[in-house]
Amino acid sequence: MDFISTRGQAAPQSFADVLLAGPASDGGLFLPSAWPVLEKAEIAALAQRSYGEAAFAILSRFTDGSFSPDALRADIEAAYAGFETPAVAPLVPLGQGLHLLELFHGPTLAFKDVAMQLLGRMFARALAERGRR
Incomplete structure (x- = not known):
């Protein structure tokens, strides 16, 4: 999964790169490029784990x-x-x-x-x- 800056000027980064980098080089914050979707059944199953x-x-x-x-x-x-x-x-x-x-x-x-x-x-x-x- 790639992470992108909220300001849109920094290159996409991996999770580990973002973890080590902190704020993006353009001063933004990193967010996932796409949010994983959890179905209701998956969320309910998490409660049992x-x-x-x-x-x-x-x-x-x-x-x-x-x-x-x-x-x-x-x-x-x-x-x-x-x-x-x-x-x-x-x-x-x-x-x-x-x-x-x-x-x-x-x-x-x-x-x-x-x-x-x-x-x-x-x-x-x-x-x-x-x-x-």
């Missing part, structure tokens, strides 16, 4: 060509292995139709763990595959 399986099902649509499926699965598994609960971010019912999404089960007990534990691994993999640190 583990957090890691759901993350793979979604992320693999964006990372295609940048990371092998096995590498992406390994990064996802390692990223969330240190969480206190396999649910990673459980949705806890509070009653009367209210729910709370718990984002504090990661190693630093902060919401940022949900994204950064995986992002750091993907960043390191993209660098390593380019022979960089």
